[in-house]
């Protein structure tokens with residue numbers, strides 16, 4: 001019997017007039033399992049796209065002759081089925097935003113690391129797949145899929161569902177790489193604004209390089225160099241959501257202006273006295289403790305209260321127990337699909353290693369580790385020995401610290417005990433013996449308590465190590 005043909009690798013076309021930059025992007029994406037082609041100009045890229053498919057086009061914005069912006073417009077005009085990702089320098093961010101208005105999927109500012117590039121291309125590919133499905137007439141699923149079955153993720157999902165129904169400003173907190181942007185995208189997709197635009201703004205860049213006009217736009221002649229009207233992010237996100245990523249980095253002058261928009265729901269373009277209504281839901285993320293930033297005088301307290309109307313805390317990966325395995329399996333499946341190989345299974349020792357590790361870089365780190373192991377490994381099992389070198393900097397899991405346990409003053413002792421037990425169980429991937437040991441109680445006592453809470457005998461056991 002003949003073997004089924006392996007799934008073909010997703011294809012990426014890299015367009016850049018600088019040979020070294022072009023090659024380094026191509027190398028990263030080649031290693032991540034994409035079929036990569038390169039071109040040194042937009043005109044050459046259009047010729048290639050006439051005859052060959054590229055799921056994603058990664059193009060530099062500024063190129064001699066035809067620019068990246070013109071390339072996007074041409075891709076749209078010719079209805080070429082590719083998602084275009086722009087690469088841009090700080091100075092040309094406004095043109096990159098313009099490119100997004102013209103149809104580009106997203107843009108990436110230089111300098112960026114390999115992980116960010118892979119993230120963006122993976123998202124562009126997801127978008128392309130969703131579009132392809134809807135072009136074929138099937139119902140388009142939600143753009144984002146947030147995986148996880150742990151108690152912590154179930155609570156988060158419930159919270160998102162409830163908050164998505166409102167139009168409140170949301171502050172999304174959590175460690176780096178934990179999925180804050182994904183939470184924001186999920187919230188947007190589930191909200192009544194889901195069909196509208198989702199516009200992101202990386203605030204650290206804003207504070208250094210950009211001005212008020214980036215947020216609110218400007219009128220022609222408003223200042224030297226303003227030779228055309230410009231649409232700001234608030235206007236761009238009209239009818240949708242605006243994500244202010246790492247909001248603590250906004251400088252004090254802009255903090256005041258942002259506060260006013262949140263209070264009065266109107267803004268003015270720089271150089272105009274005409275107020276425009278802000279039909280935008282603001283979502284903000286931070287991986288710092290905002291209250292500390294307020295106490296230190298770095299962040300306005302009144303803005304903090306405005307933003308934190310509804311706070312969401314995204315739990316770190318190390319508190320999500322068996323989700324580590326679920327995510328690892330999913331990431332292995334998509335990496336091997338890109339590589340055109342069958343999906344590997346996790347060796348039991350590899351599963352245990354993933355469960356024991358503390359994941360300081362959270363889901364992004366897990367994604368990178370699994371992708372690398374898939375690229376470097378043989379077909380078949382994902383071996384512990386392939387993963388361990390990448391986890392060398394990490395520690396074995398420590399027992400949960402009291403501060404990470406969701407207990408609070410005002411709670412009954414029984415409720416606090418239940419939460420501690422559930423958090424510990426999640427922390428050890430549902431492994432009852434290890435949970436009991438960490439809690440300093442016997443397994444039978446633990447099982448008795450779990451039975452009282454309504455758990456089936458092994459319901460919460462997702463650990464392969466059992």
Ligand SMILES: Nc1ncnc2c1ncn2[C@@H]1O[C@H](COP(=O)(O)OP(=O)(O)OP(=O)(O)O)[C@@H](O)[C@H]1O
Nearest residue numbers: 119146147148175176177178179180181182363364
């Ligand atoms: N629950 C999840 N299911 C599937 N993928 C996830 C999940 N959480 C995060 N990811 C993936 O992990 C990567 C990092 O997520 P994201 O960018 O949302 O994190 P972040 O907290 O915003 O990071 P940073 O603090 O660096 O801005 C992305 O590729 C995202 O798609």
